[in-house]
Amino acid sequence: MNQSQFDQLVEEICAVRVIDSEAPLVDLGVDSLHTVALVMAVEDRFGIELDPDALADFSLTSSAGLLKIVHEHLSAKASDTAGS
Numbered sequence: 001m002n003q004s005q006f007d008q009l010v011e012e013i014c015a016v017r018v019i020d021s022e023a024p025l026v027d028l029g030v031d032s033l034h035t036v037a038l039v040m041a042v043e044d045r046f047g048i049e050l051d052p053d054a055l056a057d058f059s060l061t062s063s064a065g066l067l068k069i070v071h072e073h074l075s076a077k078a079s080d081t082a083g084s
Contacts, residue, residue, distance in 0.1 A: 006067040009045070013038045021064040042066065048073040 001009075007018040014025070014034040025035065039050055050069060054060055060069055 001067070001070075003064060003067060006070075007063050009041065010038060010063045010066075013041050018063050021067075022062050024061050025063065025066075026061065038066075042070060046070055046074060048077060 003021050007021055010016070010018050010025070010030075014028070014030045014037070016025075016028040016030055016034075018028060025038075030038070039052070043049055048070065050073070054069055057065075060066060
């Protein structure tokens with residue numbers, strides 16, 4: 001999934017418009033309930049489990065930061081699967 005597609009997912013789940021993928025989600029109007037819904041949707045869609053503590057890192061609280069976490073989890077998952 002590329003950034004544009006991920007931004008669309010964020011927009012659908014959080015009912016916001018992502019103009020800048022690097023902007024903190026809270027600056028776009030995303031509240032805590034939308035954040036929980038977004039995390040759950042991302043986990044379901046990609047079959048990964050996100051560490052809630054990772055989202056405390058300010059650099060990861062943007063659409064781009066969250067997609068970075070997703071890609072890291074997917075890479076790790078692929079490596080684990082390949083190593084099995």
